[in-house]
Amino acid sequence: xxxxxxxxxxxxxxxxxxFVSSQLAAQGTHESGAQGLVLRLKSGGxxxxxxxxxxxxxxxxxxxxxxxxxxxNFCAPIAWGYAANLDTFGxxxxxxxxxxxxxxxxxxxxxxxxCGFSLKALNAQNAGAIAVIIANHNQNATDNDCTVxxxxxxxxxxxxxxxxxxxCRTVADQIDAAIRLGGAEMCFLRPxxxxxxxxxxxxxxxxxxxxxxxxxxxxxxxxxxxxxTELIDMELKAEVLDVANGNAVLHSTSIVLPTFxxxxxxxxxxxxxxxxxxxLPVGEYIVRYTTSNDGVNMVPDxxxxxxxxxxxxxxxxxxxTIAYQPSGAGSDYAVATMYTLNPKVTDKYSLKxxxxxxxxxxxxxxxxxxxxxxxxxxxxxxxxxxxxxxFVRDAGFISPSFAWLxxxxxxxxxxxxxxxxxxxxxxxxxxxxxxxGVKLESGKRYVAxxxxxxxxxxxxxxxxxxxxxxxxxxxxxxxSTLVHWPSAAGAxxxxxxxxxxxxxxxxxxxxxxxxxxxxxxxxPEASLQIRPNPIVETLNLQVSLEEATDVTVxxxxxxxxxxxxxxxxxxxxxxxxxxxxxxxxGTYFARIATxxxxxTKKFVVQx
Numbered sequence: 226x227x228x229x230x231x232x233x234x235x236x237x238x239x240x241x242x243x244f245v246s247s248q249l250a251a252q253g254t255h256e257s258g259a260q261g262l263v264l265r266l267k268s269g270g271x272x273x274x275x276x277x278x279x280x281x282x283x284x285x286x287x288x289x290x291x292x293x294x295x296x297x298n299f300c301a302p303i304a305w306g307y308a309a310n311l312d313t314f315g316x317x318x319x320x321x322x323x324x325x326x327x328x329x330x331x332x333x334x335x336x337x338x339x340c341g342f343s344l345k346a347l348n349a350q351n352a353g354a355i356a357v358i359i360a361n362h363n364q365n366a367t368d369n370d371c372t373v374x375x376x377x378x379x380x381x382x383x384x385x386x387x388x389x390x391x392x393c394r395t396v397a398d399q400i401d402a403a404i405r406l407g408g409a410e411m412c413f414l415r416p417x418x419x420x421x422x423x424x425x426x427x428x429x430x431x432x433x434x435x436x437x438x439x440x441x442x443x444x445x446x447x448x449x450x451x452x453x454t455e456l457i458d459m460e461l462k463a464e465v466l467d468v469a470n471g472n473a474v475l476h477s478t479s480i481v482l483p484t485f486x487x488x489x490x491x492x493x494x495x496x497x498x499x500x501x502x503x504x505l506p507v508g509e510y511i512v513r514y515t516t517s518n519d520g521v522n523m524v525p526d527x528x529x530x531x532x533x534x535x536x537x538x539x540x541x542x543x544x545x546t547i548a549y550q551p552s553g554a555g556s557d558y559a560v561a562t563m564y565t566l567n568p569k570v571t572d573k574y575s576l577k578x579x580x581x582x583x584x585x586x587x588x589x590x591x592x593x594x595x596x597x598x599x600x601x602x603x604x605x606x607x608x609x610x611x612x613x614x615x616f617v618r619d620a621g622f623i624s625p626s627f628a629w630l631x632x633x634x635x636x637x638x639x640x641x642x643x644x645x646x647x648x649x650x651x652x653x654x655x656x657x658x659x660x661x662g663v664k665l666e667s668g669k670r671y672v673a674x675x676x677x678x679x680x681x682x683x684x685x686x687x688x689x690x691x692x693x694x695x696x697x698x699x700x701x702x703x704x705s706t707l708v709h710w711p712s713a714a715g716a717x718x719x720x721x722x723x724x725x726x727x728x729x730x731x732x733x734x735x736x737x738x739x740x741x742x743x744x745x746x747x748x749p750e751a752s753l754q755i756r757p758n759p760i761v762e763t764l765n766l767q768v769s770l771e772e773a774t775d776v777t778v779x780x781x782x783x784x785x786x787x788x789x790x791x792x793x794x795x796x797x798x799x800x801x802x803x804x805x806x807x808x809x810x811g812t813y814f815a816r817i818a819t820x821x822x823x824x825t826k827k828f829v830v831q832x
Contacts (some may be wrong), residue, residue, distance in 0.1 A: 261419055262295055262425070263524050264358075264390065265412040266303075268403035275396050276527045282358075283391040291343060291382030292389040293356075300357055300525075303400060305326040306712035307350075313349050315357075316340035325353030328411045330400060333361050333374065333391070334449035341379035346389040356388045356556035360397030370394045388413065410460050416526035418459060418516040421491050423528045426465060426512055426548040429541035430689070431520045431533050435790055438506050439565040440476065443498030444478060446514050447491045450808045452523070456485040461516050466511040469530070475510075487787055505534045535787055539564045543707045545582045545644060545687035547729075547741075550677075556718055559622065559709035560686045561674035562733040563604070568668030569792040572742040572777040572818035576601060577629070577662035578650050579673050580734040581685035584643030590683045592641050597675050597684070599649050601631035601663055601735075604670040610704055612723055618720040622676065622709055629654060633661040639658050644687060662738060672707065687732040706731040739785040742814055746822035753817050759829035762806040766793070768813055773797040777818040780805065788813070805830070 231774075264275040264282055267484070275281050285292040304327050306315045315331035315337045329349035334340070342359060349357040359372050374391045403409035428440040444463035450456060462479035466472040466821040480496045513529035533543075542564055551558045551737055560581075566574070580597050594610040608626045609615040617626045631651035640646065650661045665671065677684045688706075705720040706729060711718045768776065778801060789803070808830045817823040 240529050241328070261526065262414075263414045263416055263526070264392075265300075266400060266409055267300065267412060268409040269406060273399055274525060275392065277373075278424055278527075278529060279373060280393055280395055281373060283373040283375050287414055291315060291378035291385055292346065293386045295388050295413045295415070298414045299411065300410045301326060301328050303330055303358070303409055303411040304404065305329075305401075306331045306352070308415050308433060311374065314339055314459070315345035315359075317348070319348050321350035325351050327354055329354035329357045330397075330404070331357060331359050333359055341381070342376040342389070343380075343382040343385055346385045346387065347381040350385060350387045354387060356411070358400070358411070359389070359391045360400070361391060361393055368394075371626065377734040391647075414524045415451060417450070417456065417518075417523045418485065418526060419449040419451055420514055420516065420526045420528045421447040421449055421529065423447075423512070423514045425530065425532050426463070427532050429532075431535050431541065431543040432538065433537045433539060434505075434507055434534050435538065435567065436790075437534055438567055438569075438792070439757070441505075444496040444512075444514075444749075445498075446488070446494055446496075446528075448485070448494050448516070449491055450485055450487055450489045450709075452487065453466055456482075456518060456523065458483060459485045459516065459523070461494055461496060462515050462517070464513045464515075464692055466513060468509040468511060472511065475505075477537075482709075496533070497592055498526055502664045507534050507536055509533055524763060536804075538787060538789060539737065541730045542689035542732045542734070545689060547690050548584060548644070548685035548687045549729075550685045555682065555714075556711045557622075557676060557678045557682060557709075558718060559674050559676040560731045561602075561672045561707040562686075562731050562735075563670055563672050563704055563707065564735060565670045565752045565793045566667055566787075569775045569794055570667040570777050570790075571775055571792075571820055572779055572790070572816070572823065574665045574737045574787065574790075575662035575740050576651065576665055576671065576735055576740050577671075577779060578648050578736040579633070579675070579676065580648045580676050580736070582644055582646060582732040583675075583684050583688070592643050593637050593639055593643070594680065595635075595637040595684055596634045596679070596681050597677050599633040599635055599651065600629065600674045600676065602627035602672040602674065603630055603666075606669075607730050608670075616720070618722070619717075622718070624720055627672065631672075664740060665737065671735075673733055674707075674709070675733060676709070680764055689730045689732060706733075714784060721810055722819075737787045739779060739781055739787060739796060739814075741817070742781070742785050742825055744823045744825050748817070748819065748822045748824040750824070753815070753824045753826055755815060755826055759831040760766045760805075761830070761832060762804060762808065764803040764805055764815065764828065766801040766803070766817075768796065768799060768801060768817060770797045770819065774819045774821070779814070779816045779818070780815045781816065783812055783814065785814075 241394050266273040306319055306329050308610055313332045314334045319618055331345050345359060346357045361372055372394050373393045376391050393426045424448045426441055426444055432440055459482045460479055465476040478497045510532050511529050515525055515527045517525050604625050617624050623629050627654055630694050631653055633649045633651050635649045651663060653660050653663045707722050709718050709720050752767055756765050756767060773795045776793045776796045780788045810832045811832050812829050815828055
C-alpha cells in the first residue's frame with residue numbers, strides 16, 4: 226500500500242484547512258502513542274501499567290519536537306518536585322540536586338497557567354531529574370479524570386534533553402498514592418511486542434447504520450517482536466467498546482500464538498474475520514488492541530482508535546481531508562467506492578445520484594472546465610476480494626468482474642468551486658427509454674466510479690485519510706475504495722482493490738430512491754402507526770404484524786429519496802424510534818415492507 230502512495234503527486238493548492246499537501250504520507254488516527262512506551266508504576270510489589278491515550282499518558286508536541294527520548298528501558302524513583310504538600314508547579318528553580326536520579330512529578334497548574342510545560346521540564350532537569358511527568362490536576366469544566374494533555378514547548382524547549390510526559394488525573398492520583406505509601410518507581414519501557422498498525426472491524430471510519438450488517442468484518446494487526454527472545458503463548462486481543470455507555474465492552478476476541486520468534490517484524494496476524502456483525506446503533510465506538518503474556522512479565526502494548534455508526538445512507542467518508550492525482554497527471558485514472566445492499570431487504574430501491582468532491586491546482590485546469598465520466602457497476606457474484614486473482618484487475622476499465630449498469634457524463638457548472646460537493650444522476654444503460662436510476666438487488670455489491678480523462682487527468686480527487694483499511698487480499702476486510710490507475714510510468718491503468726493505501730477512503734457517495742411510494746400490495750392499515758404526528762425530530766413507529774418476518778423500514782422525502790433505511794429480522798410487533806434532527810420542516814414518508822407487501826404513511830416535521 227505504501228508503495229502505491231508514492232505514485233501520487235502533491236496537492237499544491239491549499240483550499241482550506243481541511244486540505245494538506247498529498248506529498249506527505251497520510252496520517253490517520255490509528256497511532257494512539259507516538260513513542261510507543263509503557264509507563265510502569267512499581268509500588269509495594271504491585272505494577273500498574275500506564276498506556277498512552279485517553280486515561281493514560283500523553284507526549285510532548287511533535288512540532289516543534291522537544292524533550293528527550295527513551296532509548297533503553299529504565300526505572301527510577303518518582304517524587305514530587307518539592308514535596309507533596311508544597312507548590313509543585315515547578316515554575317521556579319528547584320533546589321539543586323533535589324531530584325538527582327529521580328523522575329520528577331509536577332502539577333500542570335490552573336487554566337491561566339503560571340508557566341509553560343517546557344519551563345517546568347527544564348527546572349526539573351536542572352535539579353537532576355532524569356525524566357519529568359506533569360500531572361493534569363486542573364478542575365476546569367473541559368477536563369475530566371481521563372483527560373490527557375499534549376504538551377507544547379516554549380522558548381525553553383530546545384534546552385530540555387530529558388523525556389517529558391503528561392498524565393491524566395486518574396494516573397496522577399495513583400502515583401501520588403504510591404509516593405505517600407513509602408515511595409514508588411516509574412519505569413519507561415518499550416513493549417516487547419509492538420502493535421505497528423491496527424485495523425478497524427468495519428470497512429470505513431464512518432459506517433452508515435444500514436451498512437453495519439454487511440460491512441462489519443474482522444480484526445487484525447501488524448506485530449513486531451522487540452523482546453529479543455522468542456515469546457511463548459503470546460496473546461493478541463481486540464475489543465469493541467461503547468463510548469456512550471462508559472466504554473462498556475461489547476465484543477472481545479483474541480488469538481494466542483504458541484510461539485512468536487525473536488526478530489519478527491510487521492507480522493500480519495488475523496484474530497477473526499466475518500464473526501462480528503452486530504446491528505450497532507448510531508453512536509461512537511472504540512476498537513482496542515492489546516498484547517499480553519500470562520507466563521512471562523511481558524511489557525504489553527495497546528493501541529486503539531474510534532469508529533462511528535452514522536445516520537448517513539451510503540457514504541464511507543467523514544468529509545474530505547486530502548486530495549490526490551496520479552503522478553504527472555499523464556494517465557487516465559478513476560476512483561471508486563463499493564457499497565452492499567442488505568441481503569434481507571424486502572423493499573425496492575434504485576440508485577440514482579452519485580456525489581463526489583474534487584478540485585484543481587492553482588494555474589492548472591480551471592475548475593469550471595472539469596469533465597468526468599461516472600459509472601455504476603455490479604460486482605459479479607463469483608468475485609471474492611479476499612482471494613488473490615478472483616477479481617480481474619488488468620483487463621480494462623470495465624472489468625470482466627463487473628456488470629456495467631449505469632453511466633453519466635459530468636460537466637462542471639460555470640460557477641463550480643474547488644472541493645465543493647458535486648452531484649450527477651445516472652442513466653440506466655439497459656433501459657430502452659434512458660430512465661434515470663438503476664434498480665438495485667438485495668445482497669448485491671455495487672461500485673460507483675468516477676473516471677478522469679483528457680485534460681481532466683489533472684484533477685485532484687478528494688479522500689478522507691481517517692481509517693486504517695488494508696487491501697482486500699488480507700482476507701479480513703472488503704475494499705472500501707478502489708482506484709484504476711497505472712502502476713508505473715507509461716503503464717496501462719489497472720484496478721487496485723486496496724485503494725491508494727491503508728487509511729484512505731475515497732469521497733464518492735451514492736443516494737438511493739424508492740422505486741415507488743405507492744402500496745401496490747398494501748399491508749393492513751393497523752400494521753403501521755405514527756405517534757405523535759407531527760413530530761419535531763423523534764419519529765416513533767408502532768409496527769404490528771400478524772407474524773414475525775423480515776421488515777424493511779424506510780424514511781424518505783416526498784420525491785422518494787431515501788433518508789435512511791434499516792432491516793429488522795424476525796420482527797412482528799414493537800415501537801421503533803428514529804432520531805431525525807437533520808430533517809427540515811415539511812412532509813415525509815415512513816414505510817414498512819415485508820414479503821407480503823408494503824404500507825406507506827406520511828408524517829410532518831414541525832420546527
